């Protein structure tokens with residue numbers, strides 16, 4: 280007889296309660312909403328709390344050179360390779376409580392579930408909470424999983440945040456140093472696989488009545504920085520026909536991005552999400568505008584074609600309005616297929632728990648898994664979220680879905696152990 284889940288033992292209920300606890304001060308840098316940027320005060324407080332939960336669950340907890348929290352639950356043999364279970368602990372401004380954090384907490388609950396039953400495996404389990412996935416502080420995303428996967432670029436270490444604080448200075452506040460940052464990289468042979476549970480952040484699972492889904496791959500993504508330079512002038516005296524208004528040009532460019540994004544297949548999306556206007560005062564014609572462009576699609580070729588169209592359309596607008604346009608690629612992430620064998624194990628685990636064939640879907644959102652795929656085979660489990668809403672305080676999950684996700688994760692771990700170190704996976708025991 281299986282005991283009903285409680286908040287006292289490893290369970291989905293406890294996972295939800297822990298995410299809720301971490302959704303406010305002191306685990307947020309704002310007392311009005313959840314905002315937990317990389318290497319901020321809320322991040323530091325959250326790591327203390329998470330480390331305590333990891334320790335309680337039987338793990339040895341540490342903070343790595345990139346500011347990631349890592350808890351290790353040893354396998355049957357010391358120095359066994361590790362199954363990494365993780366996600367990110369940072370949040371966007373005015374974010375939700377489950378994006379990222381739920382995957383970290385589910386990892387802890389998965390270990391706690393086995394520790395409570397005295398199970399050890401042929402591999403160690405390490406739960407990892409990545410410090411930056413969202414680009415919550417610096418103008419690139421997945422900085423810390425890229426450190427772990429050993430795929431940082433030179434320009435990554437020269438970053439500064441919106442307030443001009445450099446990565447080196449931000450790390451110092453955490454007792455870390457820039458020179459050691461890349462030392463967070465893991466060796467291939469030490470990592471068996473990486474598995475991430477995450478809310479879907481989209482409406483498909485809810486619309487089709489599935490609690491859980493298995494991700495087949497993650498969409499290709501471009502992030503551009505566009506700088507439009509016109510001529511600033513007095514808003515009262517500069518005749519309309521003589522203006523080179525950078526903001527009016529940028530507005531036209533935003534609409535072009537939207538039009539091109541909407542003209543492709545359903546998984547093609549293009550977004551301008553950030554804009555700065557200079558000098559940004561009511562009585563001056565804008566002289567300079569900087570904005571972001573984000574383009575994604577399940578297939579790299581579709582994304583690339585859209586990006587080319589955007590480049591061309593924006594150049595035409597700039598030429599017609601006699602402003603200059605400087606477009607630079609800030610991030611270029613190829614489409615990432617999840618590992619077929621691991622995904623099959625996850626699908627079997629989901630079927631074992633829900634009794635139904637899982638929904639298989641592409642992730643339009645980027646995740647640390649796409650970076651970790653450089654280091655090890657990856658799999659992802661998606662949880663239904665209410666209305667598909669994410670990056671929003673209205674983000675919500677159902678307790679029973681989180682419980683099902685925890686059971687799927689434990690079933691996955693057991694199947695991976697049998698597949699890697701023991702007998703072939705057993706059929707479901709009634």
Ligand SMILES: [Zn+2]
Nearest residue numbers: 367378379412
């Ligand atoms: Zn996320």
